[in-house]
Amino acid sequence: MEVLLNLKKTQLIKELKEIDVAPEAYEIFAKKAEYRIIKIKNVSPAQANILKQIALICGGDVAIPKDVYLAFPRKKFDIILFANLREIEKIINRLQEQPWMENLKTKLDELLKADEIPVLKMGNREIKFDRTYIMGIINITPDSFYSGSRYQSLSTVKSALEEMEKEGADFIDIGAESTRPGAEMLTEKEEINRLKPILPEIVRSTRLPVSIDTYKPAVAKFALDHGVKIVNDISGLGFHHRNKELARIIARYRAGLVIMHIKGTPKTMQVNPHYENLLSEVKQYFRTRIDFALQEGIELERIIIDPGLGFGKTIENNYELIERLGEFKIFKRPILVGHSRKSFIGNPFNLPPEERLEGTLGVEALLIKNGASILRVHDVLEARKVALLIDKITK
Numbered sequence: 001m002e003v004l005l006n007l008k009k010t011q012l013i014k015e016l017k018e019i020d021v022a023p024e025a026y027e028i029f030a031k032k033a034e035y036r037i038i039k040i041k042n043v044s045p046a047q048a049n050i051l052k053q054i055a056l057i058c059g060g061d062v063a064i065p066k067d068v069y070l071a072f073p074r075k076k077f078d079i080i081l082f083a084n085l086r087e088i089e090k091i092i093n094r095l096q097e098q099p100w101m102e103n104l105k106t107k108l109d110e111l112l113k114a115d116e117i118p119v120l121k122m123g124n125r126e127i128k129f130d131r132t133y134i135m136g137i138i139n140i141t142p143d144s145f146y147s148g149s150r151y152q153s154l155s156t157v158k159s160a161l162e163e164m165e166k167e168g169a170d171f172i173d174i175g176a177e178s179t180r181p182g183a184e185m186l187t188e189k190e191e192i193n194r195l196k197p198i199l200p201e202i203v204r205s206t207r208l209p210v211s212i213d214t215y216k217p218a219v220a221k222f223a224l225d226h227g228v229k230i231v232n233d234i235s236g237l238g239f240h241h242r243n244k245e246l247a248r249i250i251a252r253y254r255a256g257l258v259i260m261h262i263k264g265t266p267k268t269m270q271v272n273p274h275y276e277n278l279l280s281e282v283k284q285y286f287r288t289r290i291d292f293a294l295q296e297g298i299e300l301e302r303i304i305i306d307p308g309l310g311f312g313k314t315i316e317n318n319y320e321l322i323e324r325l326g327e328f329k330i331f332k333r334p335i336l337v338g339h340s341r342k343s344f345i346g347n348p349f350n351l352p353p354e355e356r357l358e359g360t361l362g363v364e365a366l367l368i369k370n371g372a373s374i375l376r377v378h379d380v381l382e383a384r385k386v387a388l389l390i391d392k393i394t395k
Contacts, residue, residue, distance in 0.1 A: 031085035058090035136164035167381035175213030230256035251297030263312025334373035
């Protein structure tokens with residue numbers, strides 16, 4: 001007797017071939033091998049009870065609150081469905097017989113498509129994330145948390161850019177304001193003044209798409225006017241009072257947008273951050289901010305999401321986001337993660353940023369396995385090597 005664990009679809013089909021299963025059954029068994037635990041919010045007592053009965057008939061189950069059977073009809077509950085993909089297909093078919101359950105059917109339909117490979121549009125360019133992409137960090141700030149990413153002159157920036165290109169970077173992210181915990185915010189004028197002598201020349205001299213790390217409308221417009229393709233907004237179009245203006249600028253230039261989750265601002269975010277349910281709250285944040293972006297004219301295909309490791313998170317929060325990163329695939333958008341040399345990697349072992357490379361690369365492997373599309377890193381060569389290997393193992 002053998003236990004077969006964590007099989008990819010190709011590996012499972014190989015095992016099925018070895019025991020001479022009919023080829024037309026491969027897809028059925030592949031779906032049975034993929035299990036899901038799905039939290040469904042705001043359902044009525046009747047919906048909860050009917051879905052539980054349907055799930056049991058189809059081979060799955062639903063966990064429902066103990067007082068559902070005694071609740072008023074208008075009261076809403078959260079429930080959890082346990083089923084494999086084949087069982088979910090059967091549940092969806094049975095829900096078609098219940099027109100008033102159409103909303104649940106639609107949500108489950110969308111879930112089945114969550115593993116599709118996301119595509120990103122930037123201007124007229126399109127990228128399909130069938131491998132892990134690497135984004136190199138260039139900070140033209142005097143106070144970023146890691147000294148190895150601080151570049152103060154055009155010559156040092158160009159040298160770093162050339163090296164990152166040779167090492168295999170897919171994107172370059174340039175920032176002129178530090179967003180480390182406790183950092184003070186710059187004015188738009190100060191930020192643009194830092195960018196003026198460097199950004200235009202950098203965009204002209206590279207073949208790589210350049211991202212600007214900013215949440216300010218005037219800074220984004222300056223960067224987009226000079227050929228930047230992505231706005232990496234740590235606020236997720238959130239805490240700047242002119243966020244509508246920023247969204248409309250991004251929409252007008254047909255640029256990419258990174259919506260990052262943050263709790264608070266860089267100055268306040270690490271002052272006792274607390275969540276009742278971390279994953280639920282981050283997911284709701286993305287739903288709200290993506291909806292806002294769409295309302296302001298930004299196309300869904302131009303959006304990237306970033307769970308914001310280190311931005312209003314405890315060490316345990318960061319670890320939970322890394323472990324459960326794959327849950328953000330429900331948004332069907334590329335997932336960018338900035339984990340490189342951050343404090344949650346070094347602080348448990350009293351390691352300064354300069355001694356966090358090994359931990360960074362170990363976390364990278366987990367992030368790729370759990371669904372990361374883009375990794376924002378200081379050490380491009382090392383990150384690229386890890387990505388090539390882990391992609392070979394997991395993709």
